[in-house]
Amino acid sequence: MFYGIIGTGAIGGYYGAKLARAGKDVHFLLHSDYEQVATNGLQVDSVAGSFTLPAVNAYRRAADMPPCDVVLVGLKTVNQHLLPTLLPPLLKPDTLVVLIQNGVGVEAAVQQMFPHVQLAAGLAFICVAKNRPGVVEHLDKGSIDIGNYSCRDAARMAHLMADLTDAGIEAREVEYHEARWRKAVWNMPFNGLSVALRATTDALLADEASHGLVRALMLEVIGAARALGVEALTPELADRMIAYTLAMKPYSPSMKLDFDYHRPMEIEFLYTRPIALARQAGFDMPRLSMLEAQLRFEEGRTLKTP
Amino acid sequence: MFYGIIGTGAIGGYYGAKLARAGKDVHFLLHSDYEQVATNGLQVDSVAGSFTLPAVNAYRRAADMPPCDVVLVGLKTVNQHLLPTLLPPLLKPDTLVVLIQNGVGVEAAVQQMFPHVQLAAGLAFICVAKNRPGVVEHLDKGSIDIGNYSCRDAARMAHLMADLTDAGIEAREVEYHEARWRKAVWNMPFNGLSVALRATTDALLADEASHGLVRALMLEVIGAARALGVEALTPELADRMIAYTLAMKPYSPSMKLDFDYHRPMEIEFLYTRPIALARQAGFDMPRLSMLEAQLRFEEGRTLKTP
Numbered sequence: 114m115f116y117g118i119i120g121t122g123a124i125g126g127y128y129g130a131k132l133a134r135a136g137k138d139v140h141f142l143l144h145s146d147y148e149q150v151a152t153n154g155l156q157v158d159s160v161a162g163s164f165t166l167p168a169v170n171a172y173r174r175a176a177d178m179p180p181c182d183v184v185l186v187g188l189k190t191v192n193q194h195l196l197p198t199l200l201p202p203l204l205k206p207d208t209l210v211v212l213i214q215n216g217v218g219v220e221a222a223v224q225q226m227f228p229h230v231q232l233a234a235g236l237a238f239i240c241v242a243k244n245r246p247g248v249v250e251h252l253d254k255g256s257i258d259i260g261n262y263s264c265r266d267a268a269r270m271a272h273l274m275a276d277l278t279d280a281g282i283e284a285r286e287v288e289y290h291e292a293r294w295r296k297a298v299w300n301m302p303f304n305g306l307s308v309a310l311r312a313t314t315d316a317l318l319a320d321e322a323s324h325g326l327v328r329a330l331m332l333e334v335i336g337a338a339r340a341l342g343v344e345a346l347t348p349e350l351a352d353r354m355i356a357y358t359l360a361m362k363p364y365s366p367s368m369k370l371d372f373d374y375h376r377p378m379e380i381e382f383l384y385t386r387p388i389a390l391a392r393q394a395g396f397d398m399p400r401l402s403m404l405e406a407q408l409r410f411e412e413g414r415t416l417k418t419p
Numbered sequence: 420m421f422y423g424i425i426g427t428g429a430i431g432g433y434y435g436a437k438l439a440r441a442g443k444d445v446h447f448l449l450h451s452d453y454e455q456v457a458t459n460g461l462q463v464d465s466v467a468g469s470f471t472l473p474a475v476n477a478y479r480r481a482a483d484m485p486p487c488d489v490v491l492v493g494l495k496t497v498n499q500h501l502l503p504t505l506l507p508p509l510l511k512p513d514t515l516v517v518l519i520q521n522g523v524g525v526e527a528a529v530q531q532m533f534p535h536v537q538l539a540a541g542l543a544f545i546c547v548a549k550n551r552p553g554v555v556e557h558l559d560k561g562s563i564d565i566g567n568y569s570c571r572d573a574a575r576m577a578h579l580m581a582d583l584t585d586a587g588i589e590a591r592e593v594e595y596h597e598a599r600w601r602k603a604v605w606n607m608p609f610n611g612l613s614v615a616l617r618a619t620t621d622a623l624l625a626d627e628a629s630h631g632l633v634r635a636l637m638l639e640v641i642g643a644a645r646a647l648g649v650e651a652l653t654p655e656l657a658d659r660m661i662a663y664t665l666a667m668k669p670y671s672p673s674m675k676l677d678f679d680y681h682r683p684m685e686i687e688f689l690y691t692r693p694i695a696l697a698r699q700a701g702f703d704m705p706r707l708s709m710l711e712a713q714l715r716f717e718e719g720r721t722l723k724t725p
Binding site: 310321404 | 623626627629632709710715
């Protein structure tokens with residue numbers, strides 16, 4: 114199988130590098146990191162064992178890449194408008210595209226762009242960052258949930274799952290909506306609050322008031338999911354997610370890094386779309402709507418700051 | 420009538436100075452500003468005409484003050500525990516105590532301390548600040564609503580209203596609950612959001628997202644008031660309050676100044692108590708509960724910072 118990685122940031126870089134290290138045929142599309150990676154390879158500084166891939170298949174332009182059997186998309190969703198340019202050169206009729214991206218409603222939006230492509234969601238439970246070109250810092254966790262959105266080819270999906278496992282990645286296939294919303298139960302509270310309160314996950318959980326707020330936000334997401342028919346998510350998941358996060362190293366979610374570096378934040382797919390979906394199902398998300406408004410305000414100001 | 424001013428900050432200083440300038444017999448309790456005011460008097464830099472009172476009745480200790488007919492309390496509610504010490508020396512059997520303080524539930528708490536004292540609420544619609552000892556800066560507006568809580572003496576109340584008007588203060592007597600909640604419709608959104616988003620009133624209303632959030636928070640307060648029987652407050656009040664604020668000069672509400680100077684914030688009476696009262700009436704305030712939690716988190720951090 115040929116693997117293509119679009120968006121070789123922290124997430125795309127980590128999973129792509131793990132697959133490549135396990136001997137899979139992986140092709141990386143790079144942007145700002147191209148020179149570094151083409152010359153010196155890709156480095157993963159990992160709590161689970163650091164490694165370097167001295168020679169990787171690095172590309173500056175998607176048009177130069179081979180058609181792939183599986184494409185992992187690690188782009189930020191704020192760059193979703195680039196997909197109609199970046200994705201077509203990698204597509205074969207049966208290519209499976211895995212969107213390892215944050216949010217809810219991502220697959221529906223990409224399916225509109227590419228009505229016939231096979232799509233799956235990749236939900237990464239991982240603490241990872243890229244602060245230097247060509248160096249992925251893996252801080253904690255590392256599992257990935259895969260949810261089938263429109264893959265008709267069971268063998269392709271099975272092959273992907275086997276390759277991930279083979280690469281030492283804890284991977285499991287989960288029901289699509291459950292996968293997206295389960296991740297949202299973590300993402301929606303922690304990404305937004307880390308920006309609104311300028312705090313890492315540990316600080317948010319150490320304070321009684323913000324701890325209670327995290328929990329209230331999680332319950333709101335679980336309520337939305339259940340209103341949309343995802344009954345596998347029950348209220349006790351909030352406590353499990355909090356326990357999971359307490360066991361993590363102090364972490365700045367990706368939205369906090371975007372905010373700190375004055376980059377656009379993934380407000381649209383992390384907040385606006387799930388809130389709209391829930392509202393269509395008659396479920397109001399007042400706290401998360403408030404957080405969305407706060408983030409829009411913060412982004413409007415921070416993007417103007419050099 | 421003898422007037423006593425407890426808490427000669429921006430609010431107590433402004434209304435006390437206006438009364439004194441009009442020839443009323445006003446006695447000021449001062450703390451950090453005592454030396455300055457006793458020596459140089461009280462200065463009001465005002466958009467409506469600046470003036471100085473070269474000699475004022477200034478006191479360092481409440482025990483030295485005369486019994487008063489009306490006491491205006493301009494203390495921050497975070498200092499409410501000082502009232503059992505500060506208030507008794509000023510009290511006669513028929514003294515009317517006017518609490519010009521922020522929040523909901525203030526009178527109930529003070530009545531518990533002083534079961535027989537006559538109480539009224541003073542709701543100041545004014546932009547005022549005190550950044551230097553002995554100098555009150557009056558930036559905009561200036562009216563005051565008085566709501567009778569437990570005053571049995573109609574003549575005393577009428578006298579107060581006449582004196583305020585005589586002193587050039589736009590004053591009107593309004594129903595108590597309506598007065599407290601009407602002010603809360605402005606205070607609860609703007610005080611908290613100015614801290615949470617580090618923004619002045621104009622910035623909060625210039626951005627589409629935060630403008631919508633201000634409005635949503637106002638509607639939540641109006642909903643709570645109505646659930647508690649204050650039916651004079653109708654949803655269109657939100658639009659009128661926003662129009663009123665748009666016409667104001669850019670303003671940092673008092674809670675923002677407290678936050679900036681690492682002082683305790685008036686979270687208890689501005690958020691915790693009204694939210695609890697509404698909940699008892701079966702009305703949930705999810706957005707304002709969230710704002711309360713954010714403020715508790717911010718305060719926990721800022722009070723630790725020197």
